[in-house]
Amino acid sequence: MSSTSAADAKTWLPNDKWLLGVVLAVITFWLFAQTLLNVIPGISGQLGVEKTLANLSVSITSLFSGIFVVVAGGLADRLGRAKILYAGLWLSILGSLVIALTPEGLGSLTSGMLLGGRAIQGLSAACIMPASMALVKSFYEGKARQRALSFWSIGSWGGSGFCSLFGGLMATSFLGWRSIFWISIAVALLSLWLLKGTPESKAGSQEQRGFDWTGLAFFIIMLVSVNVYISQGPRIGWLSWVGLGLLAVFVASGLIFLWTEKHRRHPFVNLDLFSNRTFTGATLSNLLLNGAAGTLIVSLGLVQSAAGMTSLQSGLLTLGYLVAVLATIRVGEKLLQRFGPKKPMLWGTLITGSGILLCSMTFVYIEQYIVLSVIGFTLFGIGLGFYATPSIDAALSNVPDNQAGAAAGLYKMASSLGNAIGVAISAALYVAGQKADIELIQSWGIFIGRQDNVALRFGGAIGLLFNVLIVLIAFAAVAFTVPSQKQQKQIPEPAQEVAPPALGN
Structure with a gap:
C-alpha cells in the first residue's frame, strides 16, 4: 500500500x-x-x-x-x-x-x-x-x-x-x-x-519526531486518579484522606500536564486546537451529552429496584431510543445542510434534555412512569440524532487536514470520558439521594403511590436531574461557541512550516 x-x-x-x-x-x-x-x-x-x-x-x-x-x-x-x-x-x-x-x-x-x-x-x-x-x-x-x-x-x-x-x-x-x-x-x-x-x-509533514512520553504519563495519571476517585468515592469516602489524596494527584498532574504541553514544541496533545471556538464547543458539548448516559443506569436501575422489573423488561423501555436515533441521524444531516451546525445542535440538546426531564419524574405511579420513560427515551434518541452529525462536522470541518486524526482523537476522548464520568457521578448521586430524610421527603406530598420505595425514587430523581443539568450546560456551550453561519473558518495552518501532529517531542 x-x-x-x-x-x-x-x-x-x-x-x-x-x-x-x-x-x-x-x-x-x-x-x-x-x-x-x-x-x-x-x-x-x-x-x-x-x-x-x-x-x-x-x-x-x-x-x-x-x-x-x-x-x-x-x-x-x-x-x-x-x-x-x-x-x-x-x-x-x-x-x-x-x-x-x-x-x-x-x-x-x-x-x-x-x-x-x-x-x-x-x-x-x-x-x-x-x-x-x-x-x-x-x-x-x-x-x-x-x-x-x-x-x-x-x-x-x-x-x-x-x-x-x-x-x-x-x-x-x-x-x-x-x-x-x-x-x-x-x-x-x-x-x-x-x-x-x-x-x-x-499529515502533511513527515518529519521524524520523538514521542512526548512526559505528557502521556501525566495525562494517564490525571485521568486514572479522577476515574478512581469518582468510581470508588462511595467506598473510600469522598472526603477521606485517600479521596482527598486522589483529588490532589488529579489537580497536580493536570497542572503539570498543561504546563508540559504548553512548553513542548511538538506536544502529545495540541492544545492549539482549542483556540478554535467551534471545535471547543462541539467537543465540550459532546463530552456533556455522552455524560448524560448516566440516565440509563439510574432510570433502568430504578425500575428494577423499586418496581421489580427484570433487566429485559427495563431494557425494552429504551427501544424507542434505538428506533429514534437511527431514524433521525439522517434528519440531522439534512438540518446541517440547511441551517449549518448550530441550530440542529441546539435543538438536539433541548430535545435530549426534555426527554431526560420526563425520565426524572419518579414521583408518579409506576404505570405512569413507564409511559413517561418510554416517551423520554424516545426524545433522548431524537435529540441525539439531531445533534450527532452536525456536531462531528462542526468539530472536523474546523481543523486543518494535517491535524484531523488528533482532533478526531480529542473529540472521541470526550465521548469515552464523558460517558464514564457521567455514569459514575449519576450512580453516586443516586446512592447518596437514598440517604435523605424520608419523613421530610414524604412531608412534601410529592411522591404518590407506594411509600416504601420513596428513598429509591428520590435518589433516582437526584441522579436524573443531574443529567438534565449537564445537558443544559451543553446547550450553553453550543450557544456561546458555535457560530450561526453555515461555513466556519478553519484553524489556520502556519505559513512557513506545516503544523506538527499531536505526537512529538
Missing part, C-alpha cells in the same frame, strides 16, 4: 462498500464490546470472578479507550490513518478472541484473560474511532462528507443503543454469551475485507 498525503488521498473516490466497512469497524466497539455492560452480571458467576473485578472489566475498556484515543489519533496523523484503522481492527479481533476463550473458574488465569481482553478492546476503539473519522474527512467533501458522517454516527450511536438488547438476547439464547465475541470477530474480518485497498492518508 503506497503512502500519500492527505491532499492526494482526496483524489481517491470511496464507494458505499468502503463506507460500510467503516461502519462495521465502528460497531465492533459500540455494538459488541459494549454488550458486557448488560451481560456481565450473568456471566461473572459462571466465570467465577468477584463482582468488583467484573465491574472493573466493564469500565477498563472505556478507560483505555479514553486514555489512548488521543495517542492513536496523533499516530494516525503521523504514521497513516489506514494503518491505524487496520491495527484497531486486528486488536478488536485479538481482544474478542481472548474474551471468547476465557476459561471458567481458573482464578488468576480467568481474571487475567477477561481484563486483558477488555483492555485490548479499549485500545482497539482508541485506534478505530479517530482514524476512521480522519479518513472520512480526507476522502469526502461537503454534503458527501456529511452523509458519510451520518453513517458513521449510525454505527456509533445506533450500536450503543442496540448493545444492551443484543447482548441480552444472545446471552439468553442457545448460542450463549461467548457468541457475541465470535460474531464480533466475523464482523471485524468483514470490515477488513471491505476496507482493503484504502489509500494511505497522513
Whole structure:
C-alpha cells in the first residue's frame, strides 16, 4: 500500500462498500464490546470472578479507550490513518478472541484473560474511532462528507443503543454469551475485507519526531486518579484522606500536564486546537451529552429496584431510543445542510434534555412512569440524532487536514470520558439521594403511590436531574461557541512550516 498525503488521498473516490466497512469497524466497539455492560452480571458467576473485578472489566475498556484515543489519533496523523484503522481492527479481533476463550473458574488465569481482553478492546476503539473519522474527512467533501458522517454516527450511536438488547438476547439464547465475541470477530474480518485497498492518508509533514512520553504519563495519571476517585468515592469516602489524596494527584498532574504541553514544541496533545471556538464547543458539548448516559443506569436501575422489573423488561423501555436515533441521524444531516451546525445542535440538546426531564419524574405511579420513560427515551434518541452529525462536522470541518486524526482523537476522548464520568457521578448521586430524610421527603406530598420505595425514587430523581443539568450546560456551550453561519473558518495552518501532529517531542 503506497503512502500519500492527505491532499492526494482526496483524489481517491470511496464507494458505499468502503463506507460500510467503516461502519462495521465502528460497531465492533459500540455494538459488541459494549454488550458486557448488560451481560456481565450473568456471566461473572459462571466465570467465577468477584463482582468488583467484573465491574472493573466493564469500565477498563472505556478507560483505555479514553486514555489512548488521543495517542492513536496523533499516530494516525503521523504514521497513516489506514494503518491505524487496520491495527484497531486486528486488536478488536485479538481482544474478542481472548474474551471468547476465557476459561471458567481458573482464578488468576480467568481474571487475567477477561481484563486483558477488555483492555485490548479499549485500545482497539482508541485506534478505530479517530482514524476512521480522519479518513472520512480526507476522502469526502461537503454534503458527501456529511452523509458519510451520518453513517458513521449510525454505527456509533445506533450500536450503543442496540448493545444492551443484543447482548441480552444472545446471552439468553442457545448460542450463549461467548457468541457475541465470535460474531464480533466475523464482523471485524468483514470490515477488513471491505476496507482493503484504502489509500494511505497522513499529515502533511513527515518529519521524524520523538514521542512526548512526559505528557502521556501525566495525562494517564490525571485521568486514572479522577476515574478512581469518582468510581470508588462511595467506598473510600469522598472526603477521606485517600479521596482527598486522589483529588490532589488529579489537580497536580493536570497542572503539570498543561504546563508540559504548553512548553513542548511538538506536544502529545495540541492544545492549539482549542483556540478554535467551534471545535471547543462541539467537543465540550459532546463530552456533556455522552455524560448524560448516566440516565440509563439510574432510570433502568430504578425500575428494577423499586418496581421489580427484570433487566429485559427495563431494557425494552429504551427501544424507542434505538428506533429514534437511527431514524433521525439522517434528519440531522439534512438540518446541517440547511441551517449549518448550530441550530440542529441546539435543538438536539433541548430535545435530549426534555426527554431526560420526563425520565426524572419518579414521583408518579409506576404505570405512569413507564409511559413517561418510554416517551423520554424516545426524545433522548431524537435529540441525539439531531445533534450527532452536525456536531462531528462542526468539530472536523474546523481543523486543518494535517491535524484531523488528533482532533478526531480529542473529540472521541470526550465521548469515552464523558460517558464514564457521567455514569459514575449519576450512580453516586443516586446512592447518596437514598440517604435523605424520608419523613421530610414524604412531608412534601410529592411522591404518590407506594411509600416504601420513596428513598429509591428520590435518589433516582437526584441522579436524573443531574443529567438534565449537564445537558443544559451543553446547550450553553453550543450557544456561546458555535457560530450561526453555515461555513466556519478553519484553524489556520502556519505559513512557513506545516503544523506538527499531536505526537512529538
